Amino acid sequence: MAVAAAPDHLFHLRNNFYLGSFQAAINNSDLPNLSPDDAVERDCLVYRSYIALGSYQLVINEIDSAAATPLQAVKLLALYLSNPHDKESTIASLKEWLADPAIGSNALLRLIAGIVxxxxxxxxxxxxHTNAGGTMELHALNVQIFIKMHRSDYAERQLRVMQQIDEDHTLTQLANAWLNLAVGGSKIQEAYLIFQDFSEKYPMTGLILNGKAVCCIHMGNFDEAETLLLEALNKDAKDPETLSNLVVCGLHLGKSSSRYLSQLKLTHPEHILVKRASSAEDSFERAVQSVA
Structure with a gap:
């Protein structure tokens, strides 16, 4: 007789986190009868949700030195993101922990290392730190890293591993959509359908709206993309992906997007679009000076 699988008490909490429903993850985290390991994972997801909402100091203040290794790793991420001008000490601490045989192989510590x-x-x-996998989040992060490296062949291998573990997992679906967007062409429509499926199953989040919007931009449907992005902006006026996608959308629609770029510069000065815009402005200034 088959043994029924134990109920996954954290399923909805994880799903909220993966899809960008960070406040919902926090609000619905009071779960009864959790094992000690599940309680630690629950707390990690809640604190990572606070980090995603920009509440770094709350995380730094609440996680003390006696907390479990995964929580300490989450605190390190908050420290890293809270002070962009002093990353060296946080990275030094991270490397020290990774080198410690007792905790260096912890899956969440390796995940945070990958993110940093x-x-x-x-x-x-x-x-x-991430390539050995071990959790769906580590595999999903590998897909992201390989896409950043323009190695969609390696990303596809990671996706196949995820599909063999659980084809219907939210992270498998997300990784599939990311890879489809990276490959482009006819795959864009497939990516759009994945985000559309999420939007029908779950509450609409900035992540889902941005996913659909980027697909629309790739397909040349800029009006639809703008509508989706303005809806995302209503949910979070400071989200860097929404602001940067609105800048791109505005350029294609022939609309001024300087306000969105200004907001992005103020709230996320390290964003790649801000750096590229600054670099282009500097190059333009040098060109003007050379012919003046």
């Missing part, structure tokens, strides 16, 4: 080094655009270092 991906932020640093040090993809080889990120893969040192």
């Amino acid at each position: 080094f991906m932020h640093e655009e040090d993809y080889i270092e990120a893969l040192k």
Whole structure:
């Protein structure tokens, strides 16, 4: 007789987090009868949701030095993101922990390492810690890293691993959509259908709206993309992906997007679009000076 699988008490909490319903993840986290390991995972998801909402200091203040390793890793991520001008000490602490045989192999610590080094655009270092996999989140992060490295062949291999583990998993579906967007062409429509499916099953989030909008931009449907992005902006006026996608959309529609770019510069000065815009402005200034 088959043994029934134990109920997954954290399924909805994880799903909310993966799809960008961060406040819902926080609000619905009071779950009874959790095992000690599940309680730690629950707390990690809640604190990571606070990080996603920009509440770094709350996370730093609430996680003390006696907390479990995964929670300490989450606190490190909050420290890293809260102070962009002093990343070195956080990265030094991270490397120290990764080198510790007792905790270095912890899956969440490796995931946070992957996220931090991906932020640093040090993809080889990120893969040192994530490539072994072990959790669906690590596999999904590998897909993201390989896409950043323009290695869609390796990303596809990771996606196949995820599909073999659980084809219907939210992260498998998301990774599939990311890869389809990276490959482009006829795959864009497939990516759109994945985000459309999410929007029918779950409450609409900025992540889902941006996913659909980027597909529309690729397909040349800029009016629909703008509508979706303005809906996303109503949910979070400071979301960097929404603002940067609105800048791109505005350029294609012949509309001024300077306000969105100004907001992006103010709230996310390290964003790649801000850096590229600044670099283009500098190049233009130099060109003007050279002919003046």
